[in-house]
Amino acid sequence: MDLPGSGKGTITKQVGEKLGLINIDTGATFRAVTLAMLKQNIKATETEKIEELLENISIELRKEENEQKVFLNGEDVSLQIREKPVNDFVSKVSTLKIVRDKLLKLQRKIAEGKNVIMEGRDIGTTVFPNANVKIYLDATPEERARRRVLQNNEKGIKTTYEEVLENVKTRDKIDSSREIAPLKKAEDAIYIDSTNMSILEVVEKICKIIEEHRKEEKD
Ligand code: DC
Numbered sequence: 001m002d003l004p005g006s007g008k009g010t011i012t013k014q015v016g017e018k019l020g021l022i023n024i025d026t027g028a029t030f031r032a033v034t035l036a037m038l039k040q041n042i043k044a045t046e047t048e049k050i051e052e053l054l055e056n057i058s059i060e061l062r063k064e065e066n067e068q069k070v071f072l073n074g075e076d077v078s079l080q081i082r083e084k085p086v087n088d089f090v091s092k093v094s095t096l097k098i099v100r101d102k103l104l105k106l107q108r109k110i111a112e113g114k115n116v117i118m119e120g121r122d123i124g125t126t127v128f129p130n131a132n133v134k135i136y137l138d139a140t141p142e143e144r145a146r147r148r149v150l151q152n153n154e155k156g157i158k159t160t161y162e163e164v165l166e167n168v169k170t171r172d173k174i175d176s177s178r179e180i181a182p183l184k185k186a187e188d189a190i191y192i193d194s195t196n197m198s199i200l201e202v203v204e205k206i207c208k209i210i211e212e213h214r215k216e217e218k219d
Helices: 008-019 026-039 047-056 084-093 097-111 123-127 141-155 161-177 199-218
Strands: 022-025 059-064 067-072 116-119 135-138 190-193
Touching: 008 022, 008 116, 008 199, 022 026, 022 067, 022 097, 026 047, 026 059, 026 067, 026 084, 026 097, 026 116, 047 097, 084 161, 097 116, 097 123, 116 123, 135 199, 141 161, 190 199
Parallel strands: 022 116, 135 190
Antiparallel strands: 059 067
16 A cells, blocks of 8 residues: 555554554654664765664564554654654655665565555565555545644644645655656556545455455455
8 A cells, every 4th residue: 555645554554453464554664764864864875874774773663552653773753753854854765775675674574474464655566566455545645635734733743734745745756756666556456546535435445355355265
């Protein structure tokens, strides 16, 4: 599942809970690396420093009190990774080959031997090209920005609609045009446009798709 504000975070969480799948947010891993670089003042061009940082980094996704938490070197950074400095830099960081190589390994390792529901821009094309079910979840940039602002308000993060819309559009552009593992629909992914759908409708639709797939596998 793909675009920011497409509802993928909320939806994967709910589908995961209904169907007993472990929810993995791969964007959070890119955000954690970005935050680590910002903390150490490392630029995207400083390859050696990034290599060193990646050698020693620890990123954990843990569920605590029914909340998905992100830990960077043992510190809970779940809120920090959603703030503006990270939003503005994360797409740039995600174009870097060394970062993608490291996180690809980490993402595959986290999912190893488990039944997972994984969200991110290159899951169906690169991370798990043989996934059992692939969904490409879409929505207009305006609707996605509207949802992001609401979500940020709930988390106590202050943002304006204009600022978020601008960020959504810029990130789409960078994410879809990058050379390695760009954001695109896998050929065999099922396309869902959630612009005019409620969260519940999308969740039900996806659960149905997965359940049908499970049934087919049994038969
Ligand atoms: O889903 P998100 O907005 O939290 O993702 C943050 C950024 O991470 C996004 O702009 C691009 C990058 N990303 C990626 O390149 N590949 C993924 N599988 C997930 C995220």
